[in-house]
Amino acid sequence: MTSESGRTVADAPYVDWDARAAAFDDEPDHGLRDPDVREAWSDRLRTWLPEDPADLLDLGCGTGSMSLLAAGQGHRVTAVDLSPAMVERVRAKLAGHDAVVLRGQAADPPVGERRFDVILVRHVLWTLPDPARVLRRWRDLLRPGGRFVLVEGVWGTLHPVGLSAGRLTALLEPLTAAPRVERLSGDPRLWGKDVDDERYAVIATV
Numbered sequence: 001m002t003s004e005s006g007r008t009v010a011d012a013p014y015v016d017w018d019a020r021a022a023a024f025d026d027e028p029d030h031g032l033r034d035p036d037v038r039e040a041w042s043d044r045l046r047t048w049l050p051e052d053p054a055d056l057l058d059l060g061c062g063t064g065s066m067s068l069l070a071a072g073q074g075h076r077v078t079a080v081d082l083s084p085a086m087v088e089r090v091r092a093k094l095a096g097h098d099a100v101v102l103r104g105q106a107a108d109p110p111v112g113e114r115r116f117d118v119i120l121v122r123h124v125l126w127t128l129p130d131p132a133r134v135l136r137r138w139r140d141l142l143r144p145g146g147r148f149v150l151v152e153g154v155w156g157t158l159h160p161v162g163l164s165a166g167r168l169t170a171l172l173e174p175l176t177a178a179p180r181v182e183r184l185s186g187d188p189r190l191w192g193k194d195v196d197d198e199r200y201a202v203i204a205t206v
Contacts, residue, residue: 029190079099126153
């Protein structure tokens with residue numbers, strides 16, 4: 001598909017996440033091993049999430065670095081990923097925290113009738129077919145007054161892939177109240193380096 005700015009947003013390529021799990025946390029914004037990067041994401045997350053402890057669903061959680069930050073801030077976390085190797089690493093990270101780790105599809109998570117105060121998704125929605133349908137499904141998992149925290153972007157210049165902020169807010173407008181975009185490209189602490197592509201978060205309340 002093509003974004004409103006004219007950039008081509010290609011379908012996500014196939015990735016063997018089990019094969020990538022062992023090295024996944026080597027990226028600064030994945031493993032959050034650097035104290036400055038970890039603090040930068042923790043500070044952002046604190047402003048995006050409710051002040052009081054909340055039930056949070058982290059979809060496509062990878063190795064669980066964001067889940068760990070949320071749990072450390074007192075939230076009750078349910079983390080979901082399809083890759084068994086990723087799930088194994090999430091369970092190790094979240095051991096001792098108020099958290100549940102499930103293996104399943106981000107687009108249709110295996111949470112039964114449970115409802116949540118927050119759905120947190122980072123760099124996942126752009127990879128899923130029919131994001132409008134996926135967002136409708138996720139909205140049904142939120143309690144009234146619940147919120148989406150969606151971190152996305154458009155990566156690359158010659159052959160950009162991803163989901164632009166304009167496109168995502170357009171998809172959210174029928175489902176939520178006044179989606180708010182927070183630009184993230186200008187904060188190199190989040191990425192462990194300077195970046196010049198489009199990276200952002202959208203916070204939207206149901």
